[in-house]
Every structure is written in structure tokens, then in C-alpha cells.
Amino acid sequence: MRKLLVIFTLLLTVFTGSSIAEEWEQWRRLSSDEPQRVLELTEAQLQQQPKPALAARIYAVRAQAWRNLGDENASFQAIQQGLGLIDEDPDDVAETLLRINLVLNLLQQGKKAQAAQQASAASQAAARSQRPDLQIEASISQAQVAQSLGDLSRAMSILETLEKTEHSNNERLQMEFHALLGDVYLDAGAYHRGTEQIKTALAIARQSLGRWDVSVLLYNLGTAEQQRDDYQAAQQHLLEALQISRELNDSLGIAYATQALANIEQRQQHYDTARQQLEQALQAYQQQHIRPKTAEVMLTLAEWDLNQQRLEPAKQRVVQLAPLIEALADTALLTDYRFLQSKIAEQEGNYRAALEYFHQYSELLDKRQRALNNRNLRDLIVRLEIKQQxxxxxxxxxxxxxxxxxxxxxxxxxxxxxxxxxxxxxxxxxxxxxxxxxxxxxxxxxxxxMTDELTGAPNRRAIVEQAQRSLAEAKQQGSSVALAIIDFDYFKQVNDRFGHDAGDRVLQRFAQVTDKVLRQGDYHGRLGGEEWLLVLNHTADDHAELIFERLSQALSAESIEGVDNDYPLTFSMGFVTSQAGKDSFERLYKRADEALYSAKHQGRRRLIIAAR
Ligand SMILES: Nc1nc2c(ncn2[C@@H]2O[C@H](COP(=O)(O)OP(=O)(O)OP(=O)(O)O)[C@@H](O)[C@H]2O)c(=O)[nH]1
Incomplete structure (x- = not known):
């Protein structure tokens, strides 16, 4: 999914966005995993006839994709096409990218002097582009050329400057830095340090870069382990590199890994397998003009021939190799070549020539050793390590x-x-x-x-509502409810004689005693003034007298503050019962009120039961 998104973004923005380095990196990542796909995508873009400068950038991407497929010839062509376009429409970004690519191509062909020229041209273009990442990459490219020229001090000093001045977040640059530093250490004979650096680079590639980068670093690590004589580790890394190269169809990657694996097979005395593997690799190298590798394989084959007493084929190879060795002017290759020549001359019995070749061989070895013992180089290694720390x-x-x-x-x-x-x-x-x-x-x-403030008894509203509720329940149950209205007799006189406060206390006392006298489930409340309403459930007319008497007695049972003990506190009562809940409250109340009126009229201090 992420890859699809990357492809989509790339299709929309071929180096048109603000961060060219980022887009370039995205293309490279995609190319590292799916080079064929990148070739198809960029082909389509080229057909849209972009501006020459843009097309040149696209050729840089294509050059990388061809490299990932192991086709250095096609890569070289793409670079040439791109550079041709820059002549028309100068573009520093495209130029840097193309020249960096060209450096790699030339190095693989063993054209080191040309590579050096291109690396410095790339650095100049990068400086003009004012893009820090491109500048770093061009510097790394220069260091790479220096390393391949055997100028380890210069390579080291470029890397040292980079370490000091550039802190890039770009994982590829970090990877390239460690990978190259690893190579320099290995060349300097610092095998342990070298392997560690390559391992760091590999970890970065595994984490953030594409499969092609991983395969290259696995190959580097494999050959480093070989140099350290850890053949088991070497084989493991090389086999993984080989597998990835096969998955990617990277013919050169396959050749590199196969060649390295052949050396291990040879050590294990699997001569036929080893020879076959070398022949395979040789074919790929020759096709792609990877001249140093071609020479290397041929030297190895010749050496194996000699070891197996096959003098003639060895001699033939040495003759074949002569122009290549001369053209490449590579100290390491030349050293091996002289050694081989010396051995052949020796086996031929030509001891004078053998001695001469051996002299040349040991001089070359000496030169190499001196270069490695260069104090300057040692200092640089130590300094860089301190800096890294x-x-x-x-x-x-x-x-x-x-x-x-x-x-x-x-x-x-x-x-x-x-x-x-x-x-x-x-x-x-x-x-x-x-x-x-x-x-x-x-x-x-x-x-x-719902409460009467003075007496704490239910007020008019509360007791009327209760009466209505009780009547409704009685209606449902078919029981009877009685209402009694009580009104104090001549209460005005009580107030007049003993004062209003005493009158209040009489009313309070009445509320208290009524509460005690009535059964649970019966209710009483103050209608207003000195008038009260009692709601008595399941009560018939013949209970009325009893209630009246009890209330009267209870009221006069104890003295009330401020009221003479012998003062007769009396009241009148109108009483009515409902007939199986048939009567409405209003009707019953009216009848009770009428009964009360009669009681008053008949002289007070009495109970009148409403007639049915
Ligand atoms: N202390 C006191 N008196 C009250 C209260 N409410 C009403 N009263 C008095 O009760 C008296 C009621 O007087 P009336 O309606 O003439 O009746 P009565 O004097 O009781 O005479 P009858 O009812 O005809 O027996 C008035 O004097 C009211 O002031 C109260 O809350 N406290």
C-alpha cells in the first residue's frame, strides 16, 4: 500500500516538488525494490516530452534502475542521454545525479581517472545546486574514487570532513558513509573496524532502504568476512545476497555473489563447482564491461590452473590478460599478475624471468605496505573514530x-x-x-x-385532598368513610379573655390531642380559624359519639398555659358518613357543615349526626 502511494506521488511529481533530494530518494528506494517498474514508469513519463532538464533527471532515475538490474551498459546509455539534454537545458540537480551515477559506472569499468574527473564535476554541480544532500553525496562519490585509486588518506580525510560538518537525516547518505568508511578500513587492513562499519550500513539499509541496497551490503559484508577468514559468516551473507539478486533479476549482483562464493567453494576443495561459478561470473562481467572484475576472475582462474599443474591454460590467460592489466593500472591487480607471471616463468624453468617478476611483485607489495603504514592514514583513522565516538x-x-x-x-x-x-x-x-x-x-x-403553620397539622388543602382520596378508596372497596367538622364554641371569648397567644395554644393542644385520639389511618386537619375536619375510615354513625367524647375529654384533661383550668373549652361537631363511597366530598361536606350549624344552633357543645 505504501509502495503504491509512493508510485502515485512519484508519477505526479517527477522532481517538480520542493524537496528534490527527497523525491530522488523515493525513486531510488522504489528502484531498489522494483527496478523494472521504475523503468516502465519513467518510460511513460519520457513519452510526455517533458522539458529537457526534467527529462535529464528522469534519465538519472533510469540509470539507477538499470544499475539495479545489473545492466551497466544500459545505465551508461541513460547517463549519456541525460548529459546530452543538460547541454541543451542546464540543470544542476540533474547534472549532479547523472555524474554521480557516471562515477559508479566508470569505477566498475575500471576507468578511475575519468571517474575522478566526473566526481569533481559532480561536486561542482552539487555546490551550484545549493542542495546539502546532493553536496554530501558528491563528496562521498569523491571519497569513493579516492579509495579506489588507493588514496586512502584522501578518502579518509573527505569522510572526516563529512563527519564533522554534515549531519544528514538521509538514511541513504548515512548508509553510504558507513559503507565507504568500512571499505577504507578494510583496504587499510583494519578488518574488524571495517566489518563493523559495513554491518552498521547494512542495518540502515535493512531498516530504511530497498532490497538492492541490502544485497550490495550483504555482498560487501560477505567479502569482508572472507578477508577476516570467517568463511562461514561470509558464505551466509553471500548466499543471502545471491538470493536477493536473483529475486531482483540483478545479473551483476548475481555475478558478484557467485564469484565470491566460488572462492569459498575452492577452499572447500569443490573445484568443479568453484570453476563453474567463476565462469558464470566472468561471462556477466565481460558482458557488462566490468573490467577490474573480469581481470580478477581471470587471474583467479589462471592461479587455480597453475595450482592444478595446468600450465598451458594458465599461460594463455596471462597473455590474454596483459592488455587489460595494463589498461586498468590497478596496483592490486598488477601485484597479483606479477606473482602469477613469476610462478609461470618458474614452472617453465625460466628462472631469470621468474626472479625479475618476483622482484616487481615484491616492490609492488612493498609500496602497498608503505601506503598502509602511512602515519597520516593511521592518524586519520584514529581521529575519525574519536569523532564518531x-x-x-x-x-x-x-x-x-x-x-x-x-x-x-x-x-x-x-x-x-x-x-x-x-x-x-x-x-x-x-x-x-x-x-x-x-x-x-x-x-x-x-x-x-400542606401543613398548618401554627399547629403543625395538615392544612385545609391537605386534609381536603386526603378526604377526597379516602372517599375514592372507599368507593373502590365499598367501605364507608365519615367526615366530622369541628368548630370551637365562642372562641372569640377565649381570645378576648386570655389573649390571642393563649388562644393559639388551645388550637395547638387540640391538634396534639386529636393526633393521639384518632386511630392510625384516620386523619385530621385545620380548615381555618378554629374549625377542623376529621376524615375517619371504616367509621359508622354510632362511633361519632365516642369520638366526640374522647376529644372533649382529652382537650380538657391537661391545663393550657394562660387559660383558667376551670374554663370550659368546648366545641361543636357535625358528623356525616358516606354510603359505601357513593357520596361526593362536596355533598358530604355540605351535610356535615349543616349538621355543625345545627349543633351550634341547638346550643353548642354537642354532636349532630347528619340525617341520611
Ligand atoms: N387565637 C386564635 N384565634 C383565632 C384563630 N383563628 C380564628 N380565631 C378566632 O376565633 C374566633 C372565631 O369567632 P366566631 O367565628 O365569631 O365564632 P365563635 O366566637 O367561636 O363563636 P361560635 O363559633 O359561634 O361558637 C375569632 O375571634 C377569631 O379571631 C387563631 O389562629 N388563633
Whole structure:
């Protein structure tokens, strides 16, 4: 999915966006995994006839894709086409990319002097482009040329400058830096350091780059392990490299891995397999004009011939090799070549020639050794290592700081959460408190609305509602309910004689005694003034007298403050019963009221039961 997205973005923006280095890198990643695909995509783009400068950039991508397929010839052609377009329409980015590609191509062909020229032209173009990543890459390219020329001091000093000045986030550049540093260390005989650097580069490639890059580094690591004489590790890496190259159809990658594996087979005395493998690799090298490798394989084959006492084929190869060795002017190859010549002359019995070749061979070896013992180089190696250590330390320090910041952030977040929780709990408590208070006061208000303030008994509204409820229940149950209206006799006189407060206390006392006298389930309430209503469930007329008497007695049973003990506190009562709940409250009330009126009229201090 991610790959599809990359392809889509690339199709939309071939080096047209702001970050050319980034797009270039995306193309390279895609090419590293699917070179064929990149060739198809870029072919389509070229057909849209873009501006020459853009087309030149596309050729740079194609050159890379051909390289990933192991076709250096096609890669070279693409580069040439691209460079041709730049003549028409100069473009520093395209020029840098194309020349860097050309450097690799020329190095593989063993054309080191030309490669050096291209590397410095690439650096100039990169400087003009003012793009830091391109500048770094061009510098690495220069260091690579220096390394292949055997000028390890120069290679090292370029890498040292890069380490000091450039901190790129570009994984490819980091990979290239470590890979090349590894090669330089290996050339300098620092096998352990070299292998470690290549391992770092491989880890970066596995993590962030494409499969082709991984295969190249596996090959590098495999050959490094061979140099360290760890053939088991070497074989393992090389086999993995071979497998990836096969998956990618990278014919050169296959050749490189096969050649290296052949050396291991030879050591294990699998001569036929080894020879076959070398022949295969040789074919691929010859096809692609990989001249140093061609020479290397031929030298090896000749050496094996000699070891197996096959003098003639060995001699033929040495003759064949002569022009190539001369053209390449590679010290290492020349050293091996002289050694071979010396051995052949020796086997031929031509001892003078053998000695002469051996002299030349040992001089070359000496030269190489001197180059390696160069103090300057040693100093550079040590300095670069210290710098790398410093960078690592700095990174660790940064990481530490970041961790501390992260910890602080977490702490702040925890405090924030804690405060939030506390606030939430507080808010909840307050809300609960306010709600409870409101509910309580509502209840209180509701109670007050139904209660008589002076006596605490149910007020008119409450007792009337209760009467209506009781009547409705009685109606359902077919039972009877009685209503009694009670009114104090001459209450005005009580007030007049003992004062209004005493009158109040009389009313309060009446409420208390009624509460006690009535059964549970009976109700009483103050209708207003000194008038009361009783609601008596399951009560017939013949209970009326009893209730009247009990109330009268209870009222006068105890003295009331401010009222003379012998003062007769009396009341009148109108009583009525419903007939199996048939009567409405209004009708019953009216009848009770009429009965009360009669009681008053008949002289008070009495009970009148309403007639049926
Ligand atoms: N102390 C006190 N007196 C009240 C209260 N409510 C009403 N009264 C008094 O009760 C008296 C009622 O007087 P009236 O309606 O003339 O009746 P009465 O004097 O009781 O005479 P009858 O009912 O005819 O026996 C008035 O004097 C009111 O002031 C009260 O809450 N407290």
C-alpha cells in the first residue's frame, strides 16, 4: 500500500516538488525494490516530452534502475542521454545525479581517472545546486574514487570532513558513509573496524532502504568476512545476497555473489563447482564491461590452473590478460599478475624471468605496505573514530535529554490528570450537595404547603385532598368513610379573655390531642380559624359519639398555659358518613357543615349526626 502511494506521488511529481533530494530518494528506494517498474514508469513519463532538464533527471532515475538490474551498459546509455539534454537545458540537480551515477559506472569499468574527473564535476554541480544532500553525496562519490585509486588518506580525510560538518537525516547518505568508511578500513587492513562499519550500513539499509541496497551490503559484508577468514559468516551473507539478486533479476549482483562464493567453494576443495561459478561470473562481467572484475576472475582462474599443474591454460590467460592489466593500472591487480607471471616463468624453468617478476611483485607489495603504514592514514583513522565516538556520545546525551523531557511531560500530564480528577470529584460533590439541598427544600416547601403553620397539622388543602382520596378508596372497596367538622364554641371569648397567644395554644393542644385520639389511618386537619375536619375510615354513625367524647375529654384533661383550668373549652361537631363511597366530598361536606350549624344552633357543645 505504501509502495503504491509512493508510485502515485512519484508519477505526479517527477522532481517538480520542493524537496528534490527527497523525491530522488523515493525513486531510488522504489528502484531498489522494483527496478523494472521504475523503468516502465519513467518510460511513460519520457513519452510526455517533458522539458529537457526534467527529462535529464528522469534519465538519472533510469540509470539507477538499470544499475539495479545489473545492466551497466544500459545505465551508461541513460547517463549519456541525460548529459546530452543538460547541454541543451542546464540543470544542476540533474547534472549532479547523472555524474554521480557516471562515477559508479566508470569505477566498475575500471576507468578511475575519468571517474575522478566526473566526481569533481559532480561536486561542482552539487555546490551550484545549493542542495546539502546532493553536496554530501558528491563528496562521498569523491571519497569513493579516492579509495579506489588507493588514496586512502584522501578518502579518509573527505569522510572526516563529512563527519564533522554534515549531519544528514538521509538514511541513504548515512548508509553510504558507513559503507565507504568500512571499505577504507578494510583496504587499510583494519578488518574488524571495517566489518563493523559495513554491518552498521547494512542495518540502515535493512531498516530504511530497498532490497538492492541490502544485497550490495550483504555482498560487501560477505567479502569482508572472507578477508577476516570467517568463511562461514561470509558464505551466509553471500548466499543471502545471491538470493536477493536473483529475486531482483540483478545479473551483476548475481555475478558478484557467485564469484565470491566460488572462492569459498575452492577452499572447500569443490573445484568443479568453484570453476563453474567463476565462469558464470566472468561471462556477466565481460558482458557488462566490468573490467577490474573480469581481470580478477581471470587471474583467479589462471592461479587455480597453475595450482592444478595446468600450465598451458594458465599461460594463455596471462597473455590474454596483459592488455587489460595494463589498461586498468590497478596496483592490486598488477601485484597479483606479477606473482602469477613469476610462478609461470618458474614452472617453465625460466628462472631469470621468474626472479625479475618476483622482484616487481615484491616492490609492488612493498609500496602497498608503505601506503598502509602511512602515519597520516593511521592518524586519520584514529581521529575519525574519536569523532564518531563523540557523535555517538552526543546522540546519547540528546537521547537522555529527550527522555528527561518526556518524563517531565509525563509528570506534568499526571499532575494535570490528578487535578482534573480532584476537580471532577469536587464538582460532583458540590452538585450532589446542591441537588440534595434542593430536593430537601422542595420537600420542605411541599410539606409547608400542606401543613398548618401554627399547629403543625395538615392544612385545609391537605386534609381536603386526603378526604377526597379516602372517599375514592372507599368507593373502590365499598367501605364507608365519615367526615366530622369541628368548630370551637365562642372562641372569640377565649381570645378576648386570655389573649390571642393563649388562644393559639388551645388550637395547638387540640391538634396534639386529636393526633393521639384518632386511630392510625384516620386523619385530621385545620380548615381555618378554629374549625377542623376529621376524615375517619371504616367509621359508622354510632362511633361519632365516642369520638366526640374522647376529644372533649382529652382537650380538657391537661391545663393550657394562660387559660383558667376551670374554663370550659368546648366545641361543636357535625358528623356525616358516606354510603359505601357513593357520596361526593362536596355533598358530604355540605351535610356535615349543616349538621355543625345545627349543633351550634341547638346550643353548642354537642354532636349532630347528619340525617341520611
Ligand atoms: N387565637 C386564635 N384565634 C383565632 C384563630 N383563628 C380564628 N380565631 C378566632 O376565633 C374566633 C372565631 O369567632 P366566631 O367565628 O365569631 O365564632 P365563635 O366566637 O367561636 O363563636 P361560635 O363559633 O359561634 O361558637 C375569632 O375571634 C377569631 O379571631 C387563631 O389562629 N388563633
Amino acid at each position: 563523540e557523535t555517538t556520545n552526543e546522540l546519547l546525551k540528546k537521547e537522555n535529554q529527550l527522555q528527561q523531557l518526556q518524563f517531565k511531560e509525563q509528570q506534568t500530564y499526571a499532575y494535570f490528570l490528578f487535578t482534573l480528577v480532584v476537580l471532577a470529584v469536587l464538582t460532583t460533590l458540590i452538585v450532589v450537595y446542591l441537588l440534595t439541598r434542593q430536593i430537601r427544600s422542595r420537600k420542605r416547601f411541599a410539606r409547608l404547603a
